Amino acid sequence: MTAHQQTTVAALENQAFALMGRLHVILRRQSGRITDIEYMRADPAYCRHVLQLALQTPAEDAHRICEKLQEIYFGNEGLFVRNPPKAPLAARFGSAAAAAKISHAPGDNTTSRLPDEDVDRAYIGRLR
Template sequence: MNDEHHTRAALENQAFALMGRLHVTLRRQTGRVTDIEYMRIDPGYCRYLLKMASLSPIEDLQDLSVKLQEIFFGPQGLFVVAEPKPSLMARLTEPAPAASAPASSTQTEIGDPVDRGYIGRLR
Protein backbone atom coordinates (compact mmCIF):
# COMPACT_ATOMS: atom_id res chain seq x y z
CA MET A 1 0.00 0.00 0.00
CA ASN A 2 2.87 2.37 0.74
CA ASP A 3 4.12 2.02 -2.85
CA GLU A 4 0.64 2.92 -4.10
CA HIS A 5 0.69 6.08 -2.00
CA HIS A 6 4.14 7.09 -3.29
CA THR A 7 3.12 6.40 -6.87
CA ARG A 8 -0.03 8.48 -6.46
CA ALA A 9 1.94 11.30 -4.84
CA ALA A 10 4.46 11.22 -7.69
CA LEU A 11 1.63 11.36 -10.25
CA GLU A 12 0.02 14.28 -8.41
CA ASN A 13 3.33 16.16 -8.36
CA GLN A 14 3.89 15.51 -12.06
CA ALA A 15 0.32 16.56 -12.85
CA PHE A 16 0.73 19.78 -10.85
CA ALA A 17 3.90 20.70 -12.73
CA LEU A 18 2.28 19.99 -16.11
CA MET A 19 -0.91 21.87 -15.17
CA GLY A 20 1.24 24.87 -14.25
CA ARG A 21 2.88 24.77 -17.68
CA LEU A 22 -0.54 24.36 -19.31
CA HIS A 23 -1.88 27.34 -17.37
CA VAL A 24 1.08 29.57 -18.29
CA THR A 25 1.05 28.55 -21.96
CA LEU A 26 -2.71 29.06 -22.29
CA ARG A 27 -2.41 32.45 -20.62
CA ARG A 28 0.47 33.62 -22.81
CA GLN A 29 -0.72 32.21 -26.12
CA THR A 30 -4.51 32.58 -25.91
CA GLY A 31 -5.19 34.89 -22.96
CA ARG A 32 -7.15 32.07 -21.31
CA VAL A 33 -7.01 31.91 -17.50
CA THR A 34 -7.46 28.48 -15.90
CA ASP A 35 -7.92 27.20 -12.36
CA ILE A 36 -5.31 24.52 -11.62
CA GLU A 37 -6.87 23.45 -8.30
CA TYR A 38 -10.30 23.02 -9.88
CA MET A 39 -8.75 21.08 -12.76
CA ARG A 40 -7.14 18.76 -10.19
CA ILE A 41 -10.45 17.89 -8.51
CA ASP A 42 -13.09 18.14 -11.26
CA PRO A 43 -12.86 15.56 -14.07
CA GLY A 44 -15.31 17.49 -16.28
CA TYR A 45 -13.34 20.73 -16.12
CA CYS A 46 -10.10 18.79 -16.60
CA ARG A 47 -11.47 17.08 -19.74
CA TYR A 48 -12.68 20.43 -21.09
CA LEU A 49 -9.25 22.07 -20.73
CA LEU A 50 -7.42 19.05 -22.12
CA LYS A 51 -9.75 18.99 -25.14
CA MET A 52 -9.21 22.71 -25.70
CA ALA A 53 -5.42 22.26 -25.46
CA SER A 54 -5.44 19.25 -27.79
CA LEU A 55 -7.32 21.23 -30.46
CA SER A 56 -4.89 24.15 -30.24
CA PRO A 57 -2.46 24.77 -33.12
CA ILE A 58 0.27 25.24 -30.48
CA GLU A 59 2.34 22.05 -30.34
CA ASP A 60 3.37 22.52 -26.69
CA LEU A 61 -0.29 22.64 -25.63
CA GLN A 62 -1.01 19.47 -27.60
CA ASP A 63 1.91 17.67 -25.91
CA LEU A 64 0.83 18.82 -22.45
CA SER A 65 -2.70 17.65 -23.18
CA VAL A 66 -1.52 14.15 -24.11
CA LYS A 67 0.64 13.85 -20.97
CA LEU A 68 -2.09 15.12 -18.65
CA GLN A 69 -4.69 12.91 -20.34
CA GLU A 70 -2.58 9.87 -19.43
CA ILE A 71 -1.96 11.05 -15.86
CA PHE A 72 -5.62 11.79 -15.14
CA PHE A 73 -7.57 9.39 -17.36
CA GLY A 74 -5.10 6.61 -18.30
CA PRO A 75 -5.46 3.05 -16.91
CA GLN A 76 -3.78 4.07 -13.61
CA GLY A 77 -4.95 7.69 -13.81
CA LEU A 78 -5.72 9.92 -10.86
CA PHE A 79 -9.42 10.13 -11.78
CA VAL A 80 -9.61 6.40 -12.59
CA VAL A 81 -7.96 4.69 -9.61
CA ALA A 82 -9.50 5.40 -6.20
CA GLU A 83 -7.29 6.99 -3.58
CA PRO A 84 -6.01 4.34 -1.13
CA LYS A 85 -7.60 4.40 2.31
CA PRO A 86 -5.37 4.66 5.38
CA SER A 87 -4.73 1.40 7.19
CA LEU A 88 -6.88 0.43 10.16
CA MET A 89 -3.96 0.98 12.54
CA ALA A 90 -3.42 4.49 11.16
CA ARG A 91 -7.11 5.29 11.62
CA LEU A 92 -7.09 3.96 15.20
CA THR A 93 -4.14 6.16 16.21
CA GLU A 94 -5.69 9.38 14.87
CA PRO A 95 -7.33 11.47 17.59
CA ALA A 96 -11.09 11.90 17.36
CA PRO A 97 -12.20 15.42 16.39
CA ALA A 98 -13.16 17.40 19.48
CA ALA A 99 -16.45 19.26 19.59
CA SER A 100 -15.81 22.95 20.16
CA ALA A 101 -18.17 25.51 21.59
CA PRO A 102 -19.07 28.35 19.22
CA ALA A 103 -17.09 31.50 19.98
CA SER A 104 -18.96 34.71 20.64
CA SER A 105 -18.12 37.43 18.13
CA THR A 106 -18.18 40.15 20.81
CA GLN A 107 -16.13 38.30 23.41
CA THR A 108 -12.34 38.36 22.98
CA GLU A 109 -9.93 36.26 24.96
CA ILE A 110 -6.88 37.75 26.62
CA GLY A 111 -3.91 37.34 24.32
CA ASP A 112 -6.08 36.71 21.23
CA PRO A 113 -3.75 37.66 18.32
CA VAL A 114 -6.62 38.33 15.90
CA ASP A 115 -8.01 41.85 15.86
CA ARG A 116 -11.72 41.16 15.36
CA GLY A 117 -12.25 44.73 14.12
CA TYR A 118 -10.55 43.91 10.83
CA ILE A 119 -12.66 40.86 10.02
CA GLY A 120 -15.02 41.62 7.17
CA ARG A 121 -13.43 44.94 6.22
CA LEU A 122 -10.73 46.07 3.86
CA ARG A 123 -7.48 46.99 5.52
Protein backbone atom coordinates in the same frame (compact mmCIF):
# COMPACT_ATOMS: atom_id res chain seq x y z
CA MET B 1 -2.90 0.61 -0.69
CA THR B 2 0.73 -0.35 -0.29
CA ALA B 3 3.56 2.09 0.33
CA HIS B 4 4.80 1.62 -3.23
CA GLN B 5 1.36 2.41 -4.67
CA GLN B 6 1.10 5.49 -2.45
CA THR B 7 4.51 6.65 -3.68
CA THR B 8 3.45 6.10 -7.28
CA VAL B 9 0.22 8.06 -6.77
CA ALA B 10 2.11 10.90 -5.07
CA ALA B 11 4.64 11.00 -7.93
CA LEU B 12 1.81 11.11 -10.50
CA GLU B 13 0.06 13.91 -8.59
CA ASN B 14 3.29 15.92 -8.45
CA GLN B 15 3.94 15.39 -12.16
CA ALA B 16 0.34 16.34 -12.99
CA PHE B 17 0.57 19.50 -10.86
CA ALA B 18 3.76 20.58 -12.66
CA LEU B 19 2.20 19.89 -16.07
CA MET B 20 -1.00 21.75 -15.15
CA GLY B 21 1.09 24.74 -14.08
CA ARG B 22 2.86 24.78 -17.44
CA LEU B 23 -0.46 24.37 -19.25
CA HIS B 24 -1.92 27.24 -17.23
CA VAL B 25 0.92 29.53 -18.37
CA ILE B 26 0.58 28.46 -22.01
CA LEU B 27 -3.18 29.05 -22.02
CA ARG B 28 -2.73 32.43 -20.35
CA ARG B 29 -0.19 33.52 -22.95
CA GLN B 30 -1.87 32.04 -26.03
CA SER B 31 -5.53 32.80 -25.40
CA GLY B 32 -5.75 34.89 -22.24
CA ARG B 33 -7.57 32.03 -20.45
CA ILE B 34 -7.01 31.56 -16.74
CA THR B 35 -7.45 28.04 -15.37
CA ASP B 36 -7.84 26.76 -11.82
CA ILE B 37 -5.23 24.08 -11.19
CA GLU B 38 -6.75 22.93 -7.90
CA TYR B 39 -10.18 22.51 -9.44
CA MET B 40 -8.69 20.77 -12.47
CA ARG B 41 -7.10 18.25 -10.10
CA ALA B 42 -10.40 17.64 -8.32
CA ASP B 43 -13.06 17.68 -11.07
CA PRO B 44 -12.75 15.31 -14.05
CA ALA B 45 -15.27 17.28 -16.16
CA TYR B 46 -13.35 20.54 -15.67
CA CYS B 47 -10.08 18.75 -16.38
CA ARG B 48 -11.44 17.44 -19.70
CA HIS B 49 -12.73 20.92 -20.58
CA VAL B 50 -9.34 22.56 -19.97
CA LEU B 51 -7.60 19.85 -21.98
CA GLN B 52 -10.00 20.48 -24.89
CA LEU B 53 -9.29 24.22 -24.70
CA ALA B 54 -5.56 23.56 -24.74
CA LEU B 55 -5.84 21.29 -27.77
CA GLN B 56 -7.46 24.16 -29.69
CA THR B 57 -4.38 26.37 -29.28
CA PRO B 58 -1.60 26.30 -31.88
CA ALA B 59 1.07 25.62 -29.21
CA GLU B 60 2.71 22.23 -29.70
CA ASP B 61 3.86 22.23 -26.06
CA ALA B 62 0.23 22.42 -24.95
CA HIS B 63 -0.65 19.42 -27.11
CA ARG B 64 2.16 17.31 -25.61
CA ILE B 65 1.18 18.35 -22.08
CA CYS B 66 -2.45 17.43 -22.82
CA GLU B 67 -1.42 13.96 -23.96
CA LYS B 68 0.56 13.44 -20.74
CA LEU B 69 -2.24 14.76 -18.53
CA GLN B 70 -4.77 12.64 -20.41
CA GLU B 71 -2.70 9.55 -19.58
CA ILE B 72 -2.06 10.59 -15.96
CA TYR B 73 -5.71 11.29 -15.19
CA PHE B 74 -7.78 9.20 -17.60
CA GLY B 75 -5.47 6.35 -18.65
CA ASN B 76 -5.95 2.72 -17.54
CA GLU B 77 -4.23 3.42 -14.21
CA GLY B 78 -5.08 7.14 -14.19
CA LEU B 79 -5.67 9.15 -11.05
CA PHE B 80 -9.38 9.68 -11.79
CA VAL B 81 -9.76 6.00 -12.70
CA ARG B 82 -7.76 4.62 -9.77
CA ASN B 83 -9.22 6.79 -6.98
CA PRO B 84 -12.23 9.07 -6.91
CA PRO B 85 -11.07 12.70 -6.96
CA LYS B 86 -10.71 14.60 -3.70
CA ALA B 87 -13.23 17.30 -2.94
CA PRO B 88 -12.10 20.84 -3.81
CA LEU B 89 -10.61 22.81 -0.95
CA ALA B 90 -13.54 25.21 -0.84
CA ALA B 91 -15.97 22.33 -0.32
CA ARG B 92 -13.84 20.77 2.42
CA PHE B 93 -13.57 24.02 4.36
CA GLY B 94 -17.10 25.20 3.54
CA SER B 95 -18.71 22.35 5.45
CA ALA B 96 -16.55 23.07 8.51
CA ALA B 97 -17.50 26.75 8.36
CA ALA B 98 -21.20 25.92 8.13
CA ALA B 99 -20.94 23.64 11.15
CA ALA B 100 -19.19 26.36 13.14
CA LYS B 101 -21.95 28.98 12.60
CA ILE B 102 -23.86 29.91 15.72
CA SER B 103 -27.52 30.71 15.32
CA HIS B 104 -29.20 33.07 17.73
CA ALA B 105 -32.87 33.08 18.66
CA PRO B 106 -34.89 36.11 17.52
CA GLY B 107 -34.58 38.86 20.09
CA ASP B 108 -31.36 37.38 21.50
CA ASN B 109 -28.96 40.29 21.83
CA THR B 110 -25.87 38.23 22.58
CA THR B 111 -23.34 38.17 19.82
CA SER B 112 -20.00 36.52 19.28
CA ARG B 113 -18.43 39.59 17.67
CA LEU B 114 -15.02 40.89 18.50
CA PRO B 115 -14.74 44.32 20.11
CA ASP B 116 -14.28 47.07 17.50
CA GLU B 117 -10.58 47.52 18.25
CA ASP B 118 -9.96 43.80 17.64
CA VAL B 119 -11.85 43.99 14.35
CA ASP B 120 -9.58 46.83 13.24
CA ARG B 121 -6.42 44.90 14.08
CA ALA B 122 -7.64 41.73 12.37
CA TYR B 123 -8.84 43.45 9.15
CA ILE B 124 -12.16 41.66 9.44
CA GLY B 125 -15.14 43.19 7.73
CA ARG B 126 -13.39 46.07 6.03
CA LEU B 127 -11.19 46.90 3.09
CA ARG B 128 -7.77 48.48 3.32
